[in-house]
Amino acid sequence: MNAEEEQPPKRSRRDYEIDFKLRVVREVESGRMSYHEAQKAYGIQGKSTVLVWLRKHGCLDWKYPKKQSTQRKNELHPEKRIKQLESALKRERTRNQMYENLFEILEKEQGIQLPEQHKELDKLKPGKLQRKV
Numbered sequence: 259m260n261a262e263e264e265q266p267p268k269r270s271r272r273d274y275e276i277d278f279k280l281r282v283v284r285e286v287e288s289g290r291m292s293y294h295e296a297q298k299a300y301g302i303q304g305k306s307t308v309l310v311w312l313r314k315h316g317c318l319d320w321k322y323p324k325k326q327s328t329q330r331k332n333e334l335h336p337e338k339r340i341k342q343l344e345s346a347l348k349r350e351r352t353r354n355q356m357y358e359n360l361f362e363i364l365e366k367e368q369g370i371q372l373p374e375q376h377k378e379l380d381k382l383k384p385g386k387l388q389r390k391v
Contacts, residue, residue, distance in 0.1 A: 274302075279311045287316055 282300060286293050286308065293308040302308055312320040364370040 274307075280315055282308060283311050283315045286312060287318055 278300075282296050282302075285291055286296050291299065293312060296302070297305075297308050304310075309320060312318070361372055365372060
């Protein structure tokens with residue numbers, strides 16, 4: 259016997275049961291995961307296998323699928339986004355105070371006169387800002 263006869267032929271694709279396909283299609287169409295996430299979660303081999311199932315067995319139009327997984331990853335929970343923005347605001351306020359101190363030192367110790375524009379901005383306080391109508 260040859261070594262070729264002893265080994266079963268290698269399969270380049272895998273057959274999936276219809277129940278499994280329908281379950282994956284339901285999960286993707288319900289929005290629990292994207293078709294890329296389903297592919298990874300279930301270890302589905304082909305890059306477009308889940309998409310083919312969606313087109314064949316799904317209820318939605320999957321001709322031109324949207325890449326939702328990248329959008330979901332980039333979106334932050336509102337509370338996290340608020341904390342992120344508050345942190346950025348605190349950094350900018352600290353930075354602004356540092357520049358104010360630097361300008362003060364430049365004016366007093368070095369005798370450098372700042373442009374009038376800076377002095378006018380100094381007079382504005384957050385409560386005094388008015389909208390132009």
